[in-house]
Each structure stands twice: as structure tokens, then as C-alpha cells.
Amino acid sequence: MSNPKIALYHDDASGERYEEKAFQKTGVKYEKIGPKEMVLDILEKYDVVFLPGAFPLRTHDKGGFFAFIKFLKRINVIYRSHIMNYLKDGGGVVSVCASVASMGRRMAIPLPIRPLFIGANPLGVFDFHAKYGPKTGVVDLEPVQYKDSPHARKIVSEVLGDYSEDQFSSLYFRGPAITYDAKHDIIHPAIKEGEDRPKEVVVARYVDEDPELKDKGAIVYREYGSGKAISCSVHPEFSTWDLFDSMIDVVARR
Amino acid sequence: MALDMESEFYKLAKDILSKTQNLYKMAAISPNDGRLSLMGAEGFLIVPKRHLERFSRGTEERAYELGFVCGEDTFGGLMNEFDEEIRELPPKKLTELALLMSRQIGWGSFEVVKLNGPSAQVTLKGTTTVELKHRSAKHHSLTCGFLAGVLSRAFGKEMKGTVEEVKKDSVAFVFSGK
Numbered sequence: 001m002s003n004p005k006i007a008l009y010h011d012d013a014s015g016e017r018y019e020e021k022a023f024q025k026t027g028v029k030y031e032k033i034g035p036k037e038m039v040l041d042i043l044e045k046y047d048v049v050f051l052p053g054a055f056p057l058r059t060h061d062k063g064g065f066f067a068f069i070k071f072l073k074r075i076n077v078i079y080r081s082h083i084m085n086y087l088k089d090g091g092g093v094v095s096v097c098a099s100v101a102s103m104g105r106r107m108a109i110p111l112p113i114r115p116l117f118i119g120a121n122p123l124g125v126f127d128f129h130a131k132y133g134p135k136t137g138v139v140d141l142e143p144v145q146y147k148d149s150p151h152a153r154k155i156v157s158e159v160l161g162d163y164s165e166d167q168f169s170s171l172y173f174r175g176p177a178i179t180y181d182a183k184h185d186i187i188h189p190a191i192k193e194g195e196d197r198p199k200e201v202v203v204a205r206y207v208d209e210d211p212e213l214k215d216k217g218a219i220v221y222r223e224y225g226s227g228k229a230i231s232c233s234v235h236p237e238f239s240t241w242d243l244f245d246s247m248i249d250v251v252a253r254r
Numbered sequence: 255m256a257l258d259m260e261s262e263f264y265k266l267a268k269d270i271l272s273k274t275q276n277l278y279k280m281a282a283i284s285p286n287d288g289r290l291s292l293m294g295a296e297g298f299l300i301v302p303k304r305h306l307e308r309f310s311r312g313t314e315e316r317a318y319e320l321g322f323v324c325g326e327d328t329f330g331g332l333m334n335e336f337d338e339e340i341r342e343l344p345p346k347k348l349t350e351l352a353l354l355m356s357r358q359i360g361w362g363s364f365e366v367v368k369l370n371g372p373s374a375q376v377t378l379k380g381t382t383t384v385e386l387k388h389r390s391a392k393h394h395s396l397t398c399g400f401l402a403g404v405l406s407r408a409f410g411k412e413m414k415g416t417v418e419e420v421k422k423d424s425v426a427f428v429f430s431g432k
Contacts, residue, residue, distance in 0.1 A: 017338065021294060021335070025284065025291075025296070026285055027285075062338075136262050137265075137266055137269045137270070138269065138276045140279075171266070173262065238280055238294040239291070239294070241282075
């Protein structure tokens with residue numbers, strides 16, 4: 001297959017510069033697309049769409065409280081049908097850090113800004129619940145072991161690539177911790193029920209000691225319609241940037 | 255969930271640079287040139303201590319110049335990688351990060367004795383530096399140059415360093431901006 005065509009979303013709150021740095025290191029070619037290009041006709045031109053993180057407080061010319069809210073609401077409301085139809089038609093989406101919460105079924109919104117999110121439910125591409133994390137720093141992750149599901153094991157191996165055998169570390173900027181229920185389970189219910197080809201698989205979990213992160217999901221894979229999506233709540237761009245390579249390989253439209 | 259990228263980055267960088275274990279978790283081999291990358295900044299090499307000791311025995315001007323370029327490039331690499339996040343950090347905070355980095359990559363432990371941001375005057379005390387066994391001030395030129403290089407990036411202007419005092423277990427450096 002020739003190199004997949006990659007789109008990197010940006011707006012006035014997005015942190016796409018980190019993805020750009022990673023792509024520059026690995027030589028990945030990409031095109032930046034803005035809010036006006038987030039429509040199905042344009043998305044269909046790309047094999048993978050990257051949704052980066054965002055800055056909740058303004059720094060220099062980027063981010064800020066309202067820009068951050070707008071970033072999430074744009075994904076949840078304005079781009080909603082375009083992203084979902086793009087995925088259904090076989091597209092690939094990789095969401096990173098802040099945008100991960102928009103991809104799940106439920107996002108825990110801090111109380112003071114909750115009213116601003118009325119009518120802006122997350123997309124529900126994934127089944128997970130996402131809660132923004134507590135700290136900034138280096139976190140340790142490990143591949144999730146699936147003894148009874150060969151398909152889930154294969155997904156873990158494909159998504160994590162060289163990092164599927166052992167613990168690894170990543171930079172972390174308060175990305176969402178991922179679970180499926182109040183017991184903070186990270187094994188998708190379909191896998192528990194013994195489904196042969198589960199559509200959603202948590203591939204990496206936090207082994208960080210912080211109780212808000214420990215054993216919660218960090219990187220999740222999902223098949224949606226004919227497409228595939230990966231949600232990555234950490235920032236691999238600073239030491240494990242080649243993780244993006246395996247993610248691109250997995251989700252790129254065939 | 256307030257997230258101010260400048261102070262968040264400062265906190266993050268301190269967390270990484272103050273713990274050797276964390277710094278090396280952020281190390282990777284660059285796919286472009288096979289050289290080491292630290293926190294995404296590329297182009298680092300591991301140089302044996304004996305190599306550095308040899309540099310320090312050159313003429314003092316030559317040793318200072320080699321150290322200066324090394325300091326400028328090493329801290330400059332990190333500053334370039336995180337340009338937007340650190341653009342507004344004051345020299346005092348950048349100096350703190352630079353000295354943590356210097357320690358973690360083996361240049362020695364450094365303590366700020368005096369720092370005046372507006373007048374760009376800094377006095378540092380170094381321990382476990384590579385030339386510590388030498389009692390002559392000129393033999394400390396390599397580390398002096400290295401520190402002048404990192405401080406030049408931290409202050410955004412060329413800093414000139416001199417060795418003020420050499421003791422058995424420490425050495426004092428004075429730097430001032432041009």
C-alpha cells in the first residue's frame with residue numbers, strides 16, 4: 001500500500017504542533033485541515049484523520065477557556081455526523097489527549113463548565129467513559145493481556161507495535177482515564193462475554209501509582225462501521241513517537 | 255481543570271529533569287540519525303568522562319569554547335523543542351531547568367548562589383564536576399564554558415563566565431551577560 005494520506009486537524013485551541021513534531025521525526029507526510037475542512041466530502045480524501053489535544057488556557061496565540069470549550073463542542077456537535085459517517089465509510093481516526101473524551105460514550109466534565117456542554121454529548125464511537133486525568137508528567141503504561149481472546153491479543157500487538165511486549169513510558173498532560181463502568185473495569189463487556197471478534201479493545205493501561213490513573217485504560221482501539229479508530233490519551237510524541245506509525249498502519253483506510 | 259501550558263510545562267520539565275529515572279524514560283533513539291533524543295530534542299551523544307577530561311586539559315580558551323558550544327546546543331535543543339511553552343519563562347526558571355538537565359546528563363551538581371535576572375549576573379557553585387580534581391582555575395574552563403552556554407540560552411544573551419574560586423570539593427563560577 002502506498003503511504004496513507006493523513007489529515008491533521010487544527011483550530012485556535014488545538015495542540016497539533018506536538019503531532020507535527022512527531023511526524024517530522026518519522027517522516028510522515030500530512031496535511032493540516034481546519035474547521036472549514038471538517039466535512040465528509042473533504043475528510044473522504046484522507047486515509048487517516050488525526051484529532052489532536054487542546055489547550056484550556058490561552059498561551060500566546062493558542063487555546064484559552066472558551067476556545068477549548070469550542071474545540072470540544074465542534075467535535076461533539078458540528079463535526080459529529082461528518083466524523084461518524086467518515087468512519088462508517090471506512091475512514092481512520094486517531095484522537096489524542098483532550099479529544100479522546102469526545103470519542104467515547106460519556107465524558108466526565110468538571111462541574112464549573114458542565115452547563116456549557118448541555119446538548120453536546122460525546123460521539124459514542126467508543127463505548128468507554130472518559131474522565132480527564134489529574135497530573136502532568138511521565139506515566140508508565142503496559143499492554144493489556146487478553147489470555148482468552150486471540151483477536152484482542154492481535155489488536156494489542158498491531159496497535160502497539162514494538163511496544164506490545166513490555167511496559168513503556170509516555171508524556172502525559174491530563175488526558176482522560178478510560179473505563180467501562182463504575183467498578184472501573186477496562187475490559188470491554190463483549191470480550192467478557194466471549195465474543196470472538198470484539199470491536200473495541202483497550203490495548204494499553206496505566207500502571208502509574210496515581211489512583212485516578214492506576215489500571216485505567218490509556219489507549220483504545222475500535223472498529224466502527226467499515227472504519228477504525230484509536231483513542232490515545234497520552235502524548236507519545238516525545239519519546240515513543242513511532243507509536244503513531246503502528247496506529248496509522250492499523251486505522252488507515254485500505 | 256485549569257491548564258496553563260507555561261506553568262504546566264515548567265512543572266513537567268522539573269518533574270522529568272529532577273529524576274534521572276524520568277529523564278531516561280523520555281530518551282529514545284532518533285530514527286533520523288541514530289542519535290539519542292531526550293524529551294523529543296534530538297542529536298545527543300554519550301561521551302565518556304575521560305574524553306571530557308582530555309578536553310579540559312587543552313588551552314583554557316579552547317576548553318571554554320568547546321564547553322560553550324556544548325552547553326548552548328544541549329540546552330538549546332530542549333528549548334527549541336519546547337519553544338512555545340517556554341517562551342515566556344523568566345531566566346531564573348530557565349536556569350533552574352538548565353541546571354537540572356546539566357546534572358542529569360553528567361556535568362555535575364550546581365547550586366545557584368546568586369542570580370539577578372535584570373542585570374544578568376549569576377554565581378553558581380559546582381560539585382562533582384568533571385575537573386574537580388584540578389586545583390587550578392584554568393582547568394575548569396570546560397565546565398565554565400558549558401555553563402556559560404546553557405545560561406546564554408536561558409538569558410537570551412551571551413553570558414561570559416569566569417572561574418571565581420576552586421576548593422577541594424567545589425568550584426564557584428561567576429557569569430555576566432554582555
